[in-house]
Amino acid sequence: METMVNNISVEKATTSKINEVDFDNLSFGSVYTDHMLVCDYVNGAWQSPKVVPYQPISLDPSAKIFHYGQSIFEGMKAYKDESGKTWLFRPLENHKRLNKSAQRLAIPELPESHFMDGLTTLLQVEQDWIPQNPGSSLYIRPFMLASGKGFHASPADEYKFIIACAPSGAYFSGKVKVLIEEKYSRAANGGVGYAKAGGNYAGQFYPTQLAIEKGYHQVIWTDDNTHEYIEEAGAMNIFVRINDTLITGPTSDRILDGITRKSILQIAENQGIATEVRKISVSEVVAAAKNGSLKEMFGAGTAAVVSPIAAFGYKDTDYELPELENSYASQLKKYITDVQYNRSEDKFGWRYPV
Incomplete structure (x- = not known):
């Protein structure tokens, strides 16, 4: 039976899978909720979104x-606070970036109302799927794909926008050992590196597999031209702390404008941590590791928020990073997660009630 919620059609599933789920042992992104949001682009316009089983x-x-390969996606989470209220973290930034990606891949941009009304309606329907266990959340995957037919090499005339959700437990990355890439590139100038395009990630799998075979967990991507500058850590933005200064590379055609990245920069500035947004050369990082001024390296992204790097490899040499008490990584992760779970003041207006 269909009902209307927030002016969006909702078709409820006849049965629920929720009682089959062990919420105390959730792996990341492998269990899916009872419903999803679907919206089609046909006849030159986005139709009304619908929540369906x-x-x-x-x-x-x-x-x-x-x-x-016309395919783009976003990654976000919904959080429940101690009173059971649901919150999103900077969702309008996800919508903006989705449309930035859509524009680059010649996909029609999605109206903000379709995104936000559809998302909040889906979350209201799936309230019981949002875990309340410490560190748990509901991972949200909005994505678009070209559904229009044709073998001719041109943009499609029909598209699908879908939001699917997966309850996920606390994300522990452990000690991550990374390899600085000397041959392969994630993206190039003038390319689609700044978009969340599916093909960007497909192209990372092979070099990452080669790194794993050498005993590393992830790749640190370097620039496509000289491989002299570090750019991203796996599928995350990267931060480097030299002495007491936190450094990250500037966004560009090649680097994703991460929402966690920009949040970290704003928090650090507010907390009085010195920051620099500039190119970071591999030689500078290696020299800092050798002279002891390299204090921390970490990735920043939606899944883990902050993923500390314990060691990096470059030119057949491994460099260990010190284990610090009260590291910038731990401080920044705590600040962000406290905002996300409504445990602290939201100075920047990032929390969005569902």
Whole structure:
């Protein structure tokens, strides 16, 4: 039976899978909720979004997603505080970046009302799926794909926008050992590196697998031209602390404008931590590791918030980072998660009630 919630059609699932889920042992992104949001672009316009039971989607073999890779996505989370109220973290930034990615891949931009009304309606329907265990959250995956048919190399004329959700436990990355990449590139000037395009991630898998075979967990990407400057850590933005200054690379055609990244910069500035947004050369990082001024390196992104790096490899040499008490990484992660779970004052207006 269909009902209307926030002017959005909701078709409820006849049965729920929720009682089959062990919320105390959730792996990341592998269990899915009962419903999803679907919205189609046809006849030159986005149609009304609908909440429907979670289900497979049917596509023609000639759908352009399979041939020309028009696919983009976002990653976000919903959090429950101690009183059971649900919050989002800077969701309008996700919508802006989705449309920035859409524009770069010649996908029609999605109206803000479709994104926000659809998202909040879906979360209201799935309230019981948002875990309240410490550190747990509901991972949210909005994505768009080219559903229009045709083997000719041109943008599709039809698209699907979908939001699917997966309850996830606390994300512990452990001690991460990374390899600074000397040959392969994640992105190039003039390319799509700044977009959250599916192909960006597909292209990372092979070099990352080579690093894993050498005993590393992830790759530190370097610039496409000279491989002299570090750019991203796996699928995350990267921060380097030399002495007491926190440094990250500038966003560009090649580097994703991470929401966690920009939040960390704002928090650090507010907390009186010196920051620099500039190119970081591999030689500078290696020299700092050798002379003891390299205090921390960490990745920043939605899944782990902050993922500390314990060691990095470069030119057949490994460099260990010191274990610090009260590190910048731990301070910044605590600040962000306290805001996300409504445990502290929200000075910047980042929390969004559902």
